[in-house]
Amino acid sequence: MLNYMRSNRREVIAGFVLVTLLATYLGTHPRGASTYVMTIWANQCLILGLAACAQFFAVVVRGIDLSVGAVMALTNCIASYLLDGSALGIAFGMVAVVAAGAFCGLVNGLIIVFGRIQPIVVTLATASIFVGLALLLRPTPGGAVNYDLADAMTLDLLGIPTALILTTIAVVGFWLPFRRTGLGLGLYALGSSEQAAFQSGIDTRFIRLAAFTLAGLFGGLAGLFYSFVTTTGDAGIAAGFTLNSIAAVVLGGVLLRGGVGTLVGALAGAFILKTIASLMFFSGIPSLAQPLFEGLILAAAIAIGSADILRARNKLEVFG
Amino acid sequence: MFDTKPPLLEMQGISMHFGPTKALDSVDFTCEPGEVHAVLGENGAGKSTLMKLIAGVLQPNHGVLRVDGKEVSLGSPKAALRLGLVCMFQELSLVPDLTVRENLLLGAPGAGLGWLNSEGLSKAQEVLNRIGGENIKMAARVADLTLPQRQQVEIAKAIMKKPRLLILDEATSALNASVVEKVFELVREERDAGTAVLFISHRFHEIEALADRVSIFRNGQRVATFMNGEHDYGEIIDLMVGQKIEELFPQKMPVLNDAEVVLEVLNFSWDTQVKDVSLSVRRGQIVGLGGLDGQGQAAFLMGLFGLLRKTDGMTSIAGTRIEIASPKAAKHQNVALAFIPEDRKTEGLILDQSIQENLELAALGRSDLDAGDAALYASSLEQLALKHGGFGLPVSSLSGGNQQKVVLSKWLALKPRCLLLADPTRGIDVKTKTQIYAILRQLADQGTAIVLLSTDYEELIQLCDETHVFFDGAVVASLSGDELTPQNIIAATLNMSAQVEADRA
Numbered sequence: 001m002l003n004y005m006r007s008n009r010r011e012v013i014a015g016f017v018l019v020t021l022l023a024t025y026l027g028t029h030p031r032g033a034s035t036y037v038m039t040i041w042a043n044q045c046l047i048l049g050l051a052a053c054a055q056f057f058a059v060v061v062r063g064i065d066l067s068v069g070a071v072m073a074l075t076n077c078i079a080s081y082l083l084d085g086s087a088l089g090i091a092f093g094m095v096a097v098v099a100a101g102a103f104c105g106l107v108n109g110l111i112i113v114f115g116r117i118q119p120i121v122v123t124l125a126t127a128s129i130f131v132g133l134a135l136l137l138r139p140t141p142g143g144a145v146n147y148d149l150a151d152a153m154t155l156d157l158l159g160i161p162t163a164l165i166l167t168t169i170a171v172v173g174f175w176l177p178f179r180r181t182g183l184g185l186g187l188y189a190l191g192s193s194e195q196a197a198f199q200s201g202i203d204t205r206f207i208r209l210a211a212f213t214l215a216g217l218f219g220g221l222a223g224l225f226y227s228f229v230t231t232t233g234d235a236g237i238a239a240g241f242t243l244n245s246i247a248a249v250v251l252g253g254v255l256l257r258g259g260v261g262t263l264v265g266a267l268a269g270a271f272i273l274k275t276i277a278s279l280m281f282f283s284g285i286p287s288l289a290q291p292l293f294e295g296l297i298l299a300a301a302i303a304i305g306s307a308d309i310l311r312a313r314n315k316l317e318v319f320g
Numbered sequence: 321m322f323d324t325k326p327p328l329l330e331m332q333g334i335s336m337h338f339g340p341t342k343a344l345d346s347v348d349f350t351c352e353p354g355e356v357h358a359v360l361g362e363n364g365a366g367k368s369t370l371m372k373l374i375a376g377v378l379q380p381n382h383g384v385l386r387v388d389g390k391e392v393s394l395g396s397p398k399a400a401l402r403l404g405l406v407c408m409f410q411e412l413s414l415v416p417d418l419t420v421r422e423n424l425l426l427g428a429p430g431a432g433l434g435w436l437n438s439e440g441l442s443k444a445q446e447v448l449n450r451i452g453g454e455n456i457k458m459a460a461r462v463a464d465l466t467l468p469q470r471q472q473v474e475i476a477k478a479i480m481k482k483p484r485l486l487i488l489d490e491a492t493s494a495l496n497a498s499v500v501e502k503v504f505e506l507v508r509e510e511r512d513a514g515t516a517v518l519f520i521s522h523r524f525h526e527i528e529a530l531a532d533r534v535s536i537f538r539n540g541q542r543v544a545t546f547m548n549g550e551h552d553y554g555e556i557i558d559l560m561v562g563q564k565i566e567e568l569f570p571q572k573m574p575v576l577n578d579a580e581v582v583l584e585v586l587n588f589s590w591d592t593q594v595k596d597v598s599l600s601v602r603r604g605q606i607v608g609l610g611g612l613d614g615q616g617q618a619a620f621l622m623g624l625f626g627l628l629r630k631t632d633g634m635t636s637i638a639g640t641r642i643e644i645a646s647p648k649a650a651k652h653q654n655v656a657l658a659f660i661p662e663d664r665k666t667e668g669l670i671l672d673q674s675i676q677e678n679l680e681l682a683a684l685g686r687s688d689l690d691a692g693d694a695a696l697y698a699s700s701l702e703q704l705a706l707k708h709g710g711f712g713l714p715v716s717s718l719s720g721g722n723q724q725k726v727v728l729s730k731w732l733a734l735k736p737r738c739l740l741l742a743d744p745t746r747g748i749d750v751k752t753k754t755q756i757y758a759i760l761r762q763l764a765d766q767g768t769a770i771v772l773l774s775t776d777y778e779e780l781i782q783l784c785d786e787t788h789v790f791f792d793g794a795v796v797a798s799l800s801g802d803e804l805t806p807q808n809i810i811a812a813t814l815n816m817s818a819q820v821e822a823d824r825a
Contacts, residue, residue, distance in 0.1 A: 183433040185418065185426050192417035199377060199413035200427050201398040210433075259417040313591055313629045314622070315646075316667070 010253025014268040021275040042163035049270040050222035052248035056266035057215040061191045062258025063119035068245045069238035070130035071104045075223030077134040080143025080233025098220040105216015109209040134235035141234040153228040175263040192259025326389030334383030343369040345540040356517040358527045361537035375407035376400035404484030408491045416463035427477045447476040452499045467494040487518040569782035570761040579603040582769035583738045588633035593619045595793040601769040608784030609773040616793035625659040626650045658736035668727040671716040682730045696733035721752030738769040777809040791815040
């Protein structure tokens with residue numbers, strides 16, 4: 001157990017921080033730990049959580065995805081057209097929304113791999129394209145999402161917020177098995193040491209392509225869930241989510257240099273960030289000062305995460 | 321008459337060049353199944369390039385590779401693995417952030433992108449147990465393992481792939497003698513089961529113990545292949561050394577024994593990589609540092625120049641004891657050290673900046689110099705005959721040799737009292753080498769003290785007045801005058817005298 005905690009110390013720290021923050025939040029909230037409070041909290045967390053998952057797949061292969069928010073905006077706008085009407089139509093719509101996200105990621109991946117261009121540049125450009133498409137679809141916020149479906153996804157099941165159930169499914173049903181596949185290990189190998197991965201006979205181009213496609217797919221899932229929560233389409237949500245998704249993965253112990261971190265950590269980071277924001281809301285800090293405090297907390301968390309560098313005995317390693 | 325069975329691997333007319341440097345020059349080479357074939361040669365002889373070609377990491381510029389008589393092209397390590405060509409690389413191919421178990425799974429035969437089965441793991445564990453790695457935990461992160469443990473995991477990973485041709489490139493360099501013996505036992509078993517083994521090592525007694533056939537490489541060519549035991553150590557070293565090229569080097573000048581000591585280092589240690597090194601350099605003296613890669617000599621130079629933290633020992637410049645805490649302190653006029661780093665592309669130059677800007681970098685921050693003054697650089701640039709298309713062009717537009725000239729000029733502008741050089745001629749054409757030798761000689765004659773790290777023993781012999789050979793962080797031999805022979809340097813490099821004693825014990 002102790003060994004497990006040591007080798008996963010980043011996730012353990014993130015989990016500990018999250019539990020402390022959540023306890024403080026529920027303790028100070030005027031309505032206490034009711035299902036209502038928990039549900040609203042969990043919904044907000046899961047939106048950012050899925051965005052952080054998207055960012056995770058780009059970061060773990062030593063990349064970054066600046067189009068996460070844009071993919072969410074685009075898929076959210078698509079969802080506002082497709083998620084209403086017959087049951088069959090809605091089912092098709094949900095698949096189409098997620099597929100659109102995955103397609104955006106595939107485009108990113110293709111340009112990065114075959115154009116040999118840095119992810120930061122590629123996704124900066126495609127982010128504008130995706131937002132542009134979203135604006136063409138929804139020049140002003142609007143559209144509708146089937147209310148029964150939205151309620152089913154965003155309320156609770158036997159007192160447990162649906163968003164938490166979905167989070168558990170993502171971790172147990174997807175992440176834990178995925179981590180044991182060749183693709184799952186390949187992502188880490190690529191991010192940790194591309195040279196070693198290549199020499200071990202791994203198809204590094206395919207893995208990178210798959211990573212960005214997965215990033216797009218989770219961006220699509222985030223957009224879909226955002227649609228359930230807001231029940232409208234809005235093309236203007238991109239910027240905030242992109243930056244917060246990066247902040248979330250860093251908070252969750254995912255190293256921007258690649259190869260280290262887990263999806264669980266990314267989710268925990270997102271939950272922490274949203275919980276801090278909720279705490280601020282009820283803490284009486286003036287709303288204009290909230291970004292300042294959020295920034296300070298984020299900076300402190302990142303500084304702790306990179307304290308390892310103080311141990312370097314060769315000064316050149318600091319620049320590596 | 322012809323053989324009914326073609327060789328497992330046949331290479332014909334293989335050439336490989338990186339820019340103007342030829343790493344391999346129309347080499348023919350074959351490997352037979354059930355045979356351990358040792359490959360010997362000095363640094364830069366082309367051994368590693370040859371292995372990388374077989375492993376699919378590099379593709380040859382010319383020539384043909386055949387496996388079982390069929391022509392193949394190995395476009396990637398994956399293609400080579402599919403044919404059963406498995407290489408255990410000198411630079412380890414383990415992913416540092418994954419666990420031992422995960423690394424083994426990644427390399428397992430038939431591992432694709434889907435679900436990984438752990439069938440091969442028991443075989444890998446068995447191999448680990450046999451070669452003294454039973455203490456290596458499957459759940460340990462590779463980054464937390466020691467170098468010998470990583471090599472043991474590499475060996476297990478390679479054997480697990482059931483190779484038809486197994487390349488061991490310095491596979492046992494970090495292992496101690498008893499573990500090496502266990503590894504050899506395993507390799508012999510593989511050989512007897514029909515595997516071809518290519519074995520690269522710098523340790524002669526290992527080659528003698530394991531090899532069936534030996535090939536010797538020199539300057540990118542295969543100069544000899546013979547059965548193990550046909551030639552003794554002396555003959556093999558002569559084959560590796562080849563012809564002397566004394567005319568490349570300028571005449572040595574006698575150093576006065578009473579010349580002022582410029583740099584004196586006493587009991588210098590750092591981490592586990594440098595152990596208790598003492599040396600002194602006089603005005604006009606060129607002192608060489610020899611040894612295989614990574615024996616601590618490079619770290620020693622970095623430490624002198626203030627790049628390492630928590631070093632032990634005493635450093636004096638011109639009789640005054642000083643602490644050099646950073647490169648800025650090292651280049652201060654009271655110290656006046658200069659350091660030409662090993663990797664000019666990342667540590668010596670800013671490739672995208674212009675030649676002029678790169679030249680000025682070292683002089684900037686010295687209050688007594690005007691970095692913009694072209695006269696600072698003019699004489700050394702002229703003597704080195706820098707070929708360039710204008711000082712405003714980025715330094716990346718220059719060839720490797722000319723880039724090194726810029727690095728040298730940038731530091732010579734400070735008129736250093738003591739010049740530290742880390743392998744300044746690595747990967748550089750012969751003409752530039754001669755120019756660099758000439759300017760080093762001239763600087764020495766003008767009174768500069770020079771410390772020259774080199775992997776080329778010719779430089780240590782022809783250029784240096786005294787050479788200290790490093791092994792495992794410590795100086796194992798200090799040679800000067802008539803003792804400076806290739807045989808002595810190579811023997812010291814391999815720590816042969818100590819090895820012989822250890823074998824007797």
